[in-house]
Amino acid sequence: MQEQLPLYLLPSSEAPWTRGRLRMKLLTHILGLCLALALTNAEHHEHASAVLDRCEGLEMDAVAVNELGIPYFFKGDHLFKGFHGKAELSNESFTELDDHHHLGHVDAAFCMHYEDNTADHDHMFFFLDTKVFSYYQHKLEDGYPKDISEVFPGIPDHLDAAVECPKPECDEDSVIFFKGDDIFHYNVRTKAVDKKEFKSMPNCTSAFRFMEHYYCFHGHMFSKFDPKTGDVHGKYPKEARDYFMRCSKFSDDSDHVERERCSRVHLDAVTSDNAGNIYAFRGHHFLRKDEGSDTLKADTIESAFKELHSEVDTVFSYDGHLYMIKDEQLYVYKVGEPHTHLDGYPKPVKEELGIEGHIDAAFMCEHGAGAHIAHFIKGEHIYDVDMKASPRVPTNERRISLFKKVDAAMCGPGGLKVIVGNHYYHFDSVMLFVAGRALPEQHRVSLELFGCDH
Numbered sequence: 484m485q486e487q488l489p490l491y492l493l494p495s496s497e498a499p500w501t502r503g504r505l506r507m508k509l510l511t512h513i514l515g516l517c518l519a520l521a522l523t524n525a526e527h528h529e530h531a532s533a534v535l536d537r538c539e540g541l542e543m544d545a546v547a548v549n550e551l552g553i554p555y556f557f558k559g560d561h562l563f564k565g566f567h568g569k570a571e572l573s574n575e576s577f578t579e580l581d582d583h584h585h586l587g588h589v590d591a592a593f594c595m596h597y598e599d600n601t602a603d604h605d606h607m608f609f610f611l612d613t614k615v616f617s618y619y620q621h622k623l624e625d626g627y628p629k630d631i632s633e634v635f636p637g638i639p640d641h642l643d644a645a646v647e648c649p650k651p652e653c654d655e656d657s658v659i660f661f662k663g664d665d666i667f668h669y670n671v672r673t674k675a676v677d678k679k680e681f682k683s684m685p686n687c688t689s690a691f692r693f694m695e696h697y698y699c700f701h702g703h704m705f706s707k708f709d710p711k712t713g714d715v716h717g718k719y720p721k722e723a724r725d726y727f728m729r730c731s732k733f734s735d736d737s738d739h740v741e742r743e744r745c746s747r748v749h750l751d752a753v754t755s756d757n758a759g760n761i762y763a764f765r766g767h768h769f770l771r772k773d774e775g776s777d778t779l780k781a782d783t784i785e786s787a788f789k790e791l792h793s794e795v796d797t798v799f800s801y802d803g804h805l806y807m808i809k810d811e812q813l814y815v816y817k818v819g820e821p822h823t824h825l826d827g828y829p830k831p832v833k834e835e836l837g838i839e840g841h842i843d844a845a846f847m848c849e850h851g852a853g854a855h856i857a858h859f860i861k862g863e864h865i866y867d868v869d870m871k872a873s874p875r876v877p878t879n880e881r882r883i884s885l886f887k888k889v890d891a892a893m894c895g896p897g898g899l900k901v902i903v904g905n906h907y908y909h910f911d912s913v914m915l916f917v918a919g920r921a922l923p924e925q926h927r928v929s930l931e932l933f934g935c936d937h
């Protein structure tokens with residue numbers, strides 16, 4: 484519910500338990516308006532920060548992943564962490580950015596990623612005017628900030644963008660700096676600067692490396708580029724929020740299927756029904772891929788699962804039904820055209836399944852022995868629930884050693900797929916997943932599950 488419509492735009496059939504939150508939002512909204520009115524004569528940036536909404540198509544000042552691979556988007560004196568959620572003040576996470584400057588903005592940022600260069604590996608570098616800041620695990624390194632010319636000789640001040648480029652993606656472990664239409668490849672080891680021309684690329688306002696791909700943002704659009712040559716292949720620019728944000732509404736010309744299959748934002752839930760049809764849920768939308776067909780369909784959750792509205796926590800299939808969990812409630816839909824919500828639902832998860840608290844993922848392997856056992860993942864633990872038992876209770880608690888947090892999971896005749904961020908992992912059985920000590924091969928959700936080729 485992060486990026487929400489104002490109350491007056493929402494359907495009046497809103498479930499009562501969401502009303503409280505919506506009322507809060509409305510209040511905040513009104514307060515926001517008042518504040519905005521009060522500030523019309525005040526400084527422009529204060530007004531802007533009161534209403535920063537990344538789903539409106541913001542131009543970011545800088546983008547970098549942190550040491551855990553989570554993207555940080557900088558805008559003015561604010562920071563958006565991850566793919567959704569509100570802006571926070573950058574100085575809450577990076578205190579000293581403020582001490583030397585009155586933090587209006589960050590020019591550029593990158594995360595050093597070179598296994599050989601142990602001193603700087605995983606450090607985040609920020610560029611403000613003429614200074615560079617180096618952070619390790621959110622702590623400023625001794626001696627910083629320093630002049631850019633001291634740390635990166637040959638690189639100009641007042642940069643537009645910067646991105647790390649380790650071997651072999653660049654010929655040498657490098658950082659690529661952008662200023663206007665000037666491009667500098669900076670060799671991290673020798674400090675040599677190689678000035679390049681990226682002819683087919685627009686001037687980047689920010690740039691980042693994500694899952695070994697390179698993105699140049701310009702305005703609220705982005706282009707994927709080859710870091711060695713600057714070549715842009717394929718249909719670019721594209722809308723940044725379609726790929727890197729989770730929004731309740733996208734622009735009118737956004738292609739739902741294209742966006743949902745290619746989005747880099749993690750899924751909320753995924754399941755396949757008895758017939759082998761796959762459903763994947765993210766935010767306000769879901770994708771459906773029918774068994775034996777390569778065509779994907781996308782729609783709003785509201786249109787097919789009206790009672791649930793949006794943003795499901797987890798979904799599993801059992802006996803011709805989709806079991807959908809959102810907050811503490813269980814919704815049960817009979818699979819069909821259209822799906823029908825069973826009478827008497829939603830019911831509390833605690834009553835129906837015996838489980839308390841937030842469930843990260845749920846799945847059933849409806850074949851062979853244990854076909855009626857549902858599996859629930861909460862943090863690093865997995866539980867079994869016999870769907871034929873009455874009352875249903877979680878049993879057989881085990882610890883998962885391979886993952887700290889799982890986003891979604893689904894099981895079919897081919898085995899179990901466990902989704903974490905943009906990747907999934909295949910296991911032949913639940914036992915092999917739970918007992919596993921080494922990560923199996925990593926697969927890309929967008930490419931290998933949904934056939935997005937870019």
Ligand SMILES: *[C@@H]1O[C@H](CO)[C@@H](O)[C@H](O)[C@H]1NC(C)=O
Nearest residue numbers: 560572574575578581582586
């Ligand atoms: C953080 O930044 C805000 C706005 O730029 C400022 O009002 C606040 O005093 C700063 N906080 C600290 C701890 O520096």
Ligand SMILES: *[C@@H]1O[C@H](CO)[C@@H](O)[C@H](O)[C@H]1NC(C)=O
Nearest residue numbers: 662663664665684685686687
């Ligand atoms: C790109 O930057 C150069 C300055 O380096 C400027 O002359 C040019 O107009 C910019 N192009 C666009 C499209 O803004």
